[in-house]
Amino acid sequence: MPAPVQGDLRSRVETHSSVPLWRNIYVLRAVTQIAAALLIVGLIGFLLNNLFVNAEKRGVDLGFGFLSLRASIKISNAAIPYSPDNSYFYAFLVGVVHTLRATLLGIVLATILGVLVGVARLSHNWLVQKIFAVYIGAIRNVPLIVSCYFFYFGLVLRMPITKEAVHLPGPIFLSNRGVYTIWGEPTASFGTWLLIVLAAVIAGYFVRRALRNRETRTGMPSYPNLAALALLAVGGVAGWLALAGGGEPPLLPSIPVLKGTNFRGGMRMTPEYFALVACLTVYIATYIGEIVRGAIQSIPRGQLEAARAVGLSEIHVLRYIVIPQALRIIVPPTIGQYINLTKGSSLAIVVGYADIYVVTRNIIEQSGSSAPMFLLIIATYLLIAAVYSLIGNLYNRSVQIVER
Amino acid sequence: EDATKPAGYGHRLEQVRDRGKILCADNTELVAWSWIDEDGKNRGFGPDYCRAYAAAVFGDATDDNWEIVNITFAERPTVMQSGEIDVMTIANTWTAHREVHWGNFVDIVHYAGLGVISSKDSGIVPNDWQTLDGTTGCTGAGTNYVQMAADMESEYGITFELALYEIGGVRDAYDAGRCDFVLTGSDGTGSFVRQLTRSTPDDHNIWTSVFGKDPWAMLVPHGDDQWFDLIRMVGWILVNAEELGVTQDNVEDMFANSPSVKVQRLLGAEGTWGQDRLQIADDVAVNIIKEVGNFGEIIHRYYSAEAEEKGWGFYRERGPDNLYLRGGLMYVPENT
């Protein structure tokens, strides 16, 4: 006998007494469903209707047409080439790139610092353990925005002015106009050199693979990573020397030199960028630290003991037993923290960093089109969050521990 | 009832009366212009104007019938569009775009150009725009200076770095040496930096050369001529009172005793220049001046040596905002 469709009203035809509609559970269910749907649709319709009516009444433009107009605003230190002649939309993209640049760096640094914090919290050294506990307690219990104010106005702006910049070997110059370091200025031969390096990378990849195979085949340690790095270094240096001998080296050093009150040349990280990344890093790292600590602590002691009992060294215990198991626990909540960091980056406005939000504000000031801009901004953040979640889910699926 | 109103007259005045309170948009970050004192009171040039409007509508300004709605610069267009406030007293540069998109600007209360204050350390030569090339400037985020800076660069073929902050941050950043110059109103009114130029005058150059105009004016929402006229009249009354020598102290006396026809007309003895049409008291000028004094007194309250002494503002020369009769640009029609 085939299964009748679930809840199919026809299968009820056989019932002997007819059920009044208002007591029939199928009817009741359908009615509530429809009522709820109407309520929700009605609410959305109500809001949208108000929006259109009010916008009309107040002469608010809800269209996206303005996005192609000339932006005419200045964005300093744009990460991608930008001029006020570009469109509003392009200016918005500059903001997006700035947000991504700050959050990606923040993610990397917060991860590193977070792991450090997590490990320090597990240290045998009581003092270290406590100091990091105090750090976590101090940072976490204060709103991020307050930390950012403090970082920028209390610390970064109070660094020495450029004339008195702290000169670190490198050279690296620290001042309240940012961090300047030496950098390479590509010359005509730079492309050639890149090709040589690329070739070395490819060769290194194959050498590494070969050595690794040998290692697993014979069990003899063959140092595949070391060999690959050596190859890369040799390739890079040899290519450099050859090109330099034949004319100009692929990169000419660009050293920051103080001219007037600003440094010229070299590579610069603006104080705003620095302050934003720093306050986000320091804040999110406390959360990642606790995640790491929890994950490591959650690995049963028996795992470590079993690994030691078969003679694995402490490094190997860490590499093959602790980290693989801890990572499974660490990654999902850490992805959540990455999303939090990204959202927190909207506080860039506090430190004067031109992120999506700041650029959007200038665009709104100029164009008056707030509704479309905010739709754009929210969509952008949702997209970023979705990408992170996707990566997290893919990872999760790939490392799921198999159970019965 | 609409039929009884002239075309273009709206309900703003009724709304304000029903509400019992006039809402003025401003913020609290600009020394002399608008701030909050130790007792939590809003003070400054903007709030004084708000009080004047309250006195015009309600007869006097109490703590309850005027309110400073605190907004940020970037919120200005949207607050105007939503129509939630009655008049904007924030330090507002009047531009053509804003006139069309934001609302109706009333007469100018402050004349300036987009000027520069640069630090002497920076090597920037005052009034030489080319020397800004390669330097760093600071200015307020979400202001039209951001656009004017772009124009300035293309005009002179220079590039400089521009760091943007909320107004308070501009001063901090410049003070700390984060930037070499500040883009601001040409007499410094628009930024706290003027303050620094007073405490350490030798360290700064205030440029006399300006890049374009930077007129400040109050602003009302589009679409209500009656309200626009009322707000505008308050401004005229303040200036005319100064011209006629009517002050906070002598206004009652002048009202009672002044033989001058012009004074009597201003103070409403005749009641003929349109008070009825605006639905305000005949002696509206008396109420206003009792509340805040005349235009000159307001200026004096915030831009004088005494103000600086008290910490309420700072000293500056009275320039274009002086009366037309004394060589300035404050030129308003008569109350006839």
Add this chain to the structure above:
Amino acid sequence: MADRASVTGVADVADQVRPPVASTGPLGWVRANLLDTWYNALLTLGVLVALYYLVRGFGGWVLLTAEWAVLTQNLQVLLVGQYPDEEIWRAGAVMLALPFVLGLGWSVWPGFCRRLAISLAVAAPLVAALPVEFASLAAGFRVYLLLNTVLVGAGWLLGRSTVFGSARSVLATWLVLFLGGLVFLRGFAASEALPFVGTKQWGGLMVTLLLSQAGIVISFPLGILFALGRRSSMAFVRVACVAYIEVLRGTPILALLFVTQVLLPLLLPDWMDMDRLTRGLVALILNNSAYMAENVRGGLQSVPSGQLEAARALGMRVHHITARIVLPQALRNVLPAIVGQFIILFKDTAVISLLGLLDFLGTANAILSGRQQWFNAEIEMFLFVAAVYWVFTYAMTSVSRAIERSMSKGVG
């Protein structure tokens, strides 16, 4: 027994053997915790040196360099914002609800509230004894601080002796005091005794505390609704709730605040005007209820289906099952997460200062910018602001931790 001791012969001796000295006592502790390997010893040394300089530098700054006048001069504004002078007693009275409720809580949940209540009772007189001048706050301020201590005690006694002594009545008392407090602060247009004071004039720490409490009171039930909606059998409701939750969780609070500040007036009909503070509150609630929904959902999932079946078999209706069987268990299971969410909400309220609203942080910023006198007091001000936020957050964190501990002990 005696013959057992002689079996190995050495056992007698063994009983007298003491552990090596270096592994017990303070010395052992230091060795085990600070110096157990050479690199740990080095680390300890380094940390100690750094700590010394830090403490010396910071301590010196706090005691000698810092100018704390910015706080003492502006304390009133920092606490209650622009609330009118002659009505300020109302703000003071409302803020006294906190010590009272804390005192009540102490008698009902000694595990969670005791330390907080005692800390407040002790700290208030200490602050009152500080040798500083609280500028615009009259001498009565010291008495006011002492009142805090008194009210903690009063709450405690009341909670111990009368019908107030149950969790439900503490929560009810708090809710009544909070809502009553709002009305009391606002006053009535027609009233002589309690003249109207609009939210525009509310500010400072008071607003931060009120906002977060209002946020909690409203977003908590909303979050429950959305969580239930997300598990609803009605596809449409489920989809709508998922969309709501995911969109609002993915949007930064700052963007959301700007949207409510700017777009809400456009989304609502003319007759529904909201003041700026309320619009800020709406943003906080939107965001927070989405997170709350996710927390509650976790709790709902932890309630075994057998509970529902048992209730259904007893003939209970859906709303009764939800209210009496499922929710109590679900919420209890995720209580620490919920408190954690309250903490996040509290911290998030600081962001509304960027919209020009004069909450605690906004007031602090306004003070720093408004007068030349305070131009260089940022560090003092931000340290104070951070410290105040820290105290409140820390208090909530410790409550959350105490709850977690008692739950892991399995106390009903």
Add this chain to the structure above:
Amino acid sequence: MAQTGDKANGQGHEERNGIIVVRELHKWFGDFHVLRGISMEIYEGEKMVIFGPSGSGKSTFIRTLNRLEEHQRGDIFVDGIELSADIRNIDAIRSEIGMVFQSFNLFPHLTVIDNITLAPMLVRHLSKDDAGTLAMQYLERVGIPEQAAKYPGQLSGGQQQRVAIARALAMQPKIMMFDEPTSALDPEMIKEVLDVMVELAESGMTMIVVTHEMGFARQVADRMVMFDEGKVVEIGTPKEVLEHPRHERTKQFLAQILT
């Protein structure tokens, strides 16, 4: 034992009206056909024991009787009320039938007494006092009145199951259903629960019990039903079923569980 007289003629009930009447009952989980046409009549005061291999649909069957599961085909009448889409009928039937689960399913956040009084107060609208008196009465009946103020988590499994029985009884149902009430219990506890059930049976309650406690079945059951693959394989008095099973499947199964 008031009812023991019935036992002898387990199948001789035709003259009486079934308090539960099931006709051609079918149920699917998705495409999986769990109940494949079950017809059965259970008489007032009868004790029916259901047994059979795991997955044969025993639990599903009794759960359809009070609409914890929906059936797709066939009719169920309980005390003359048809179990249909009519929400009033569903409510009425649920308050006629008390149910006890394998895993107790007590409400862990309520005390024992609150567990018992909750439904009478909410569904039968009893006052708190009346419900309390009633609850104590049933708690005494199951032998643990002294545990009234404790939380379920503080009780042993056997005590919890007895509270669950008291909770079901407090709704004063005409029929009690038990789904393997003792299989989550330790041996000593099994006995204390079975004792309560025997006592209940002796009081004349109509009972449907899914269990593999054959001792209990022999002592109490009027009839026994063997389920297999969603069908009734064998039905009859304990004597008939246990000692002279007619079907190969029953023999096999009994051989397994009786060792």
Add this chain to the structure above:
Amino acid sequence: MAQTGDKANGQGHEERNGIIVVRELHKWFGDFHVLRGISMEIYEGEKMVIFGPSGSGKSTFIRTLNRLEEHQRGDIFVDGIELSADIRNIDAIRSEIGMVFQSFNLFPHLTVIDNITLAPMLVRHLSKDDAGTLAMQYLERVGIPEQAAKYPGQLSGGQQQRVAIARALAMQPKIMMFDEPTSALDPEMIKEVLDVMVELAESGMTMIVVTHEMGFARQVADRMVMFDEGKVVEIGTPKEVLEHPRHERTKQFLAQILT
């Protein structure tokens, strides 16, 4: 049974060299004195069963032997190597001793075969192929070669413990230590694990087994040791200890566990 000849003279090993020699071993956890002067010699090929009440220090004792716990006083020599702070000695000793835990402690993120080959490859530098062959060999020995590709989570307890034994054996240790290897298992599984251990014992491996499976002890042990409160109370052949215990404490304890 190659080694059974030894059984009779459980204490007559003095002429042979102990592969494990323990002298006056003391250990404290903080102030708590867990091991109170243990001296013992275990000979090559000997099977030593350790038993005693819970908390008597059995686990702690065998865990000090491969430095999973540090001892504070006394000497331990394993196959002539002294167990000191010297990390090289520790590593050497650990690869001499295989250990099997009560709770299996397999690595859940690795397949069975990877669990077994990990240490041989990392520590003994075997090639992957060699390690794999070795692993399959031991998996066959413990009777579950077909499970090689599964994850531990997919195996029954008994199978997991057998993998754990194979994992320890794959390091080709001279000595195997078992800490209550069967006490987390169901009865049928206990048997499959004990069978593997008996087979291992018969192959001549030196074994130290903490267990209360007295059947196993009687069948396999050369000597048995009774621990109590961190001391050795009684030591001797299974016959001596089980049938004629000399000490009251032993009698008591045996009476308890043999019922």
